[in-house]
Amino acid sequence: MIVGAEGVGLYQIAYSYYGFLLTFISGGFPTALAFMTAKNQKQGKVLLKATTFLLMIIGAAIGSASYMLAPAIADFMGDSHLTVPIQYIAPALFIVPLLSLMRGFLQGVEHYGSIAASEVVEQITRVVTMLALTTLWIGYGNDFAVGGAVFGAFTGAASALVFLLVMFRFRVWQTYGSEENFGSQRLTILPDISCYLKMAMAILVTRLIVPLSEFLDALIIPHRLQDAGLSISQATRIFGEISGMATIIVYLPTLVTDALSHTLVSKIAEEWKEKQSAAVFRRIRLAIQLTWMWGLSSSLFLFFYGYELGMLLFGNSSVGGAIRYLSLIPLITGIREITTTVLWAQDKKKEPMIGLVAGTVCSILLSYALVGIPGFGYEGVIISILSLEYIAMTWNFRMVRKQNKEMSLSFSIAKETIRLLLIGIGYFQLLHHLSEMYLIHAPGYLQEAAEMAAFYIGITIYTILRFVKTNKMKLFL
Known part of the structure; x- marks a missing residue:
């Protein structure tokens, strides 16, 4: 700021x-x-x-x-x-x-x-x-x-x-x-x-893959933005809005999946070594299911309140647009992290690296090709970021399925996704109307902050309760 x-x-x-x-x-x-x-x-x-x-x-x-x-x-x-x-x-x-x-x-x-x-x-x-x-x-x-x-x-x-x-x-x-x-x-x-x-x-x-990718992005993106007709100052500003502001916000929810990954790795590795397939499959299924639900909930929050976050945190509406474009990052990156952990725990160290390399190469090529198009630079940067995460996630997910052929990863993804989308949209509309009714005289930033806090807390509680109920688990031991 x-x-x-x-x-x-x-x-x-x-x-x-x-x-x-x-x-x-x-x-x-x-x-x-x-x-x-x-x-x-x-x-x-x-x-x-x-x-x-x-x-x-x-x-x-x-x-x-x-x-x-x-x-x-x-x-x-x-x-x-x-x-x-x-x-x-x-x-x-x-x-x-x-x-x-x-x-x-x-x-x-x-x-x-x-x-x-x-x-x-x-x-x-x-x-x-x-x-x-x-x-x-x-x-x-x-x-x-x-x-x-x-x-x-x-x-x-x-x-x-x-x-x-x-x-x-x-x-x-x-x-x-x-x-x-x-x-x-x-x-x-x-x-x-x-x-x-x-x-x-x-x-x-x-x-070295991720730092190399970030370094190449820092080389390619500003140069290609200038090739598209922008000044050095404008190119640097766009790079800062996306890489230094929007990405910080959209990657924050992945702290939860990162913590989940650290928790799971030793347990899955131990059970895999002892050939306890049933226990391994159950942990993998639950981890992917929880990550999917948490990532989708976070993505809904970022999509609905992207502009408000950009204005509240950075005073910049352009950052809010980038946050909305990148709102799927918590879902895609969360799945990538969990599947990477699963593969590492099962002694498949090279597979995640292959997916990450493929994603990095694709991201760099897309950056060079799209960012240089006049008027398409902003979108080109965002597409390149999403492509890296999506390719790496898809590859990892495929390898997990191949490594664990006996396991069924189906947990009614389509049903839970539709349910969560409907709940999220309805809850967002409800909070918006309540905010207009009862917080109309409050300062704008306070009204937005209260609405965002209520949405994230509510959708998080729903995600936890739904996860517990779906898997017939006990919430309190």
């Missing part, structure tokens, strides 16, 4: 560049280190030291190159105003990989309290830095304001790293660093280096 849509566009482009390089630098080392440390803590300590040294060299080199070549990089990305943000985010490329690596080690020794506390420290510092510098530097122009905002990535990571180093010094390292705490574990570092590197590279390939 401080920097406006154009500033948010600059912020998103700079962060896409940063996210791609950060993923490339860190690779899969933090996750691989967590696995190796969980197996052998003494080995994990040695790998932590060695990998820290490696990432320090790589991060320092890439961070320094980014700072010095920032003007050329900004021109390559199509906007000279990106020079300052790229320079201010460059130091984070050195510090953040080290922080991620240390958290990976702590995950391996199951010291989750320190990880959680460092996350809080990092985010508080980052947000305070962002708001303070953006407010102070907005008078110097959007590029300096955005530079102050992205600099929060460095200050937040630095504060969290210092916090963890203190924890290591006074608590963690005493617990996990001394030789006697490793018992009789053998240090077989040389044979396991190959396993460690292979695991890190495999994780890197999977994790």
Whole structure:
């Protein structure tokens, strides 16, 4: 709200560049280190030291190159105003990989309290830095304001790293660093280096897909919008409205399905390993059913109140239009996440990656082809985003059906969808009339906020009750 849509566009482009390089630098080392440390803590300590040294060299080199070549990089990305943000985010490329690596080690020794506390420290510092510098530097122009905002990535990571180093010094390292705490574990570092590197590279390939897609979008979309006749400022503003505002809102409901995925993965993996097919099939069916109902409810909310959300949160009606266009994201992405979790739990690691790669390629091609059409840029960006999620979801769903042939995934999808649509439309109309009758004298923003809260709470309660009744479950134990 401080920097406006154009500033948010600059912020998103700079962060896409940063996210791609950060993923490339860190690779899969933090996750691989967590696995190796969980197996052998003494080995994990040695790998932590060695990998820290490696990432320090790589991060320092890439961070320094980014700072010095920032003007050329900004021109390559199509906007000279990106020079300052790229320079201010460059130091984070050195510090953040080290922080991620240390958290990976702590995950391996199951010291989750320190990880959680460092996350809080990092985010508080980052947000305070962002708001303070953006407010102070907005008078110097959007590029300096955005530079102050992205600099929060460095200050937040630095504060969290210092916090963890203190924890290591006074608590963690005493617990996990001394030789006697490793018992009789053998240090077989040389044979396991190959396993460690292979695991890190495999994780890197999977994790690099999404940051690479976002980086390519940041390269292609603004350029193609300019090819369609828009100015640099207009192209950046549209990119900011969609990628930096609308997508944040439409992806929020997927936090629920993400939490569901984390809950399910270990249980499905354990039951699949023990060949308890009936229990696995039941969990999959219930997970997909709940995700479908929750995603559809959230999509209804976003469609009905997209314009109100855009005006209330960003003061921008164009964002509201984008939210309505992207309202199916909670449904599509939720199914994709759940099916990805199911496939991973059943030792099918490559299948979700194939679907994501196919979706990414299709999304990039559609972005290039559609965004450059005069007057169709906005819609082209939205179609490309939806195509990525839809292709990945369809592929995953097909693989789940193939992997679990004996299971029936039918739970009257058409019937439940029609029922939910009718309930949602009727409830929306009812709330709208009640709002006009009883809140007519209240401020407009208060009236809209109360109506939206009542709709989401009501539709959520209905979804839960309907899910419980359909599956003959007990709501209270």
